Amino acid sequence: MRARSRKGAPGIIEVAKRSGVSPATVSRFFNEPEIVKGKTRKLIEQAAKDLGYYKARMEGGVHHGFSGTIGLIVPTIDNAIFAELIQAFSSRLLTHDRTMLIAAHGYNPSLEVGIVKSLLDRRIDGVALIGVEHEKAPLEMLAARGVPVLAAWNYRKNSSIPCVGADNFEVGYRAAKHLTKMGHHDIALVFPPTKANDRAEDRLNGVMSALGISPDELAHHRFIQTRYDIGEAKRAIMEILMKERPSAIICGNDVIAQGAVYACQSINIAIPDDISIIGIGDFRGSSHMEPSLTTVRMPAQRIAETAADLLCGGLSVTSKSGITRIKIESELMVRESVRDISMNY
Incomplete structure (x- = not known):
């Protein structure tokens, strides 16, 4: 019998020594706990807990192949x-x-x-x-x-x-509706690629629904795709800002929104006086940005x-x-x- 269940981790012998019973009794408990007397069971359970021997094993984990x-x-x-x-x-x-x-x-x-x-x-x-x-x-x-x-x-x-x-469809819908409620109608969309990303796909569909944009119309709308990367998002959004500037930008998440803020700051476009930005996520630090970021919090x-x-x-x-x-x-x-x-x- 091995002294330890794996390198550096306590095993049956350690549990046996701590509980004051034989290794055979400990082994019997792990495999058939119902045949071990109550007092002995409690001693083994406490010893295993003290040593950090996985609870899953005490529940039959070794016998059934669970790892914890x-x-x-x-x-x-x-x-x-x-x-x-x-x-x-x-x-x-x-x-x-x-x-x-x-x-x-x-x-x-x-x-x-x-x-x-x-x-x-x-x-x-x-x-x-x-x-x-x-x-x-x-x-x-x-x-x-x-x-x-x-x-x-x-x-x-x-x-x-x-x-x-x-519901990421509702998340996107909520972000877009907030902008329209605030009077924004010239809105640019900056999202990550939606292939193999059902969260971004649902958010984008929610935004399009709220703004009344059909899939065929999206190609003619101010819509840019960029990876979840602050630098790449900043460069992509600069392309929007250097042309006819929208009144607001919906960003697929707060990483892209941070890139949007940096892009605006780099060419002295004031947020929110010159342009409004909304993100999705509410990551740690989003509330401490300057200005603080309006966003939809993912719980x-x-x-x-x-x-x-x-x-x-x-x-x-x-x-x-x-x-x-x-x-x-x-x-x-x-x-x-x-x-x-x-x-x-």
Whole structure:
């Protein structure tokens, strides 16, 4: 019998020494806890907890192949987009005595197959993905192994997999409607590419619906696509500003909005006196920008905590009534970067 379950981690022998019972009794408890007497069970449970021996093992994890680890696959960890979600997801898992393995595919969903395979090799207990649209292969791999999976960040009422998130169509609609309420009609749209990004696609569709723009008309509208990169967004928005300037810009998220603010500052265009800017996300720091950024808040913490609770709640994200789909409400954060010009009309 090994002294440790893996390098550097406490194993059965450490638990046995601390609880004052034999390694055989500890092993018996992990595999068939019902045959171990109550007093001895409590001693082993406390020793395992003190040593950090995974709770999943005490619940039959070794016998059933559970690892006590949940996977989170995100498009990027290169900027603030998912930072709050990642932190909240990890913290919530700890309250369930579980840990997180994180991977990023760089907005290339085809890489999810390899990532999922790697997670399955580590006997992952569940997986959270970002967005509701994914290739069939990784989902089929998870289903074949009986590993629960859910989509975080985006909510669709017809999602084919369990989902927890905001309705991104409503998010985009809300941002656009706020600008029109403030009297803005000459509005430029700056969004990331929507291919393989159902969150951006839904937001853009919401904006178009609110502004009455059809898909055919979008090509003739002031519409620019740019990656989630401050520098690239700044350069793209400079092209808009150097031509006939709109009264407002809707940005696909706060990273792009930050690029818009820098672009305006670089050529002395005042926000909001000369132009209004609205973002989506409400990332940490958006309220401290100068001027503070009007944006639609994505409830990242609530989404992450709900996702973690579902994946750890008996490791099931489905119910008798079918697929679990939970909508978390977004919130319009009205700040200084949008000017009310409605009285001018």
